[in-house]
Amino acid sequence: MRAVIFVAVLATIAAGKARAQDAAAGEKVFGMCKACHQIGENAKSAVGPVLNGVIGRKAGSVAGYSYSDANKDSGITWDEATFREYIRDPKAKVPGTKMIYAGLKDEQKTNDLVAFLRQFDADGKKR
Template identity: 80%
Template sequence: MRGVVFVALLAVAGAGEASAQDAAAGEKVFAVCKACHQVGETAKNVVGPVLNGIIGRKAGSVPGYSYSAANKDSGITWDEATFREYIKDPKAKVPGTKMVYAGLKDEQKTSDLIAFLKQYDADGKKK
């Protein structure tokens, strides 16, 4: 009986943590990122690199962008977990990064931002 109650409690606790990703809400979160980054077929490197195809991409690898040595040498390949850590506190995840952003602490906004970014392949086309 104890085991059943424990499993039920875990299921309820886990359901509270699970949050759906909302690309439309993520586009609103990306409005802050637009000051430095672009996405889409016509995206260009500006203050920061293009974010097309970021999930699955090696850090420091966008052609034509001048990355910090810390970013290029980080050994990071962006996946959702790594991106979450980074966007929460970029300077803690990659000391020496050029990214001057205090961080996105809200988990739901981070999930939504990831959903928005995942829409774009490496060429900036929506999947």
């Protein structure tokens, strides 16, 4: 009986820690990205490229943005797993990138950021 209660308590704790992706929370996380990136229908490249439709896009492919050779030549197509690895430590994933961000280590914030980014198609329209 104690084992059943113990397992139930552990399951409750784990469920509280693992919450689903939250696009609204991801928009708040994106606040730190805004220093360099834009997203949405009127987005323009700035210090960093526009992030419209980033999940599913080939790295180094936003027209008019001056990418590092490392990024252009990386061969990456941004799927969720690759983006997560990159955003955790950009310089480790793409040595030579000019992105100067130290990385997002919090898995939940990364989940939320991905949910936020996934809302925007390549034209910046919300899906």
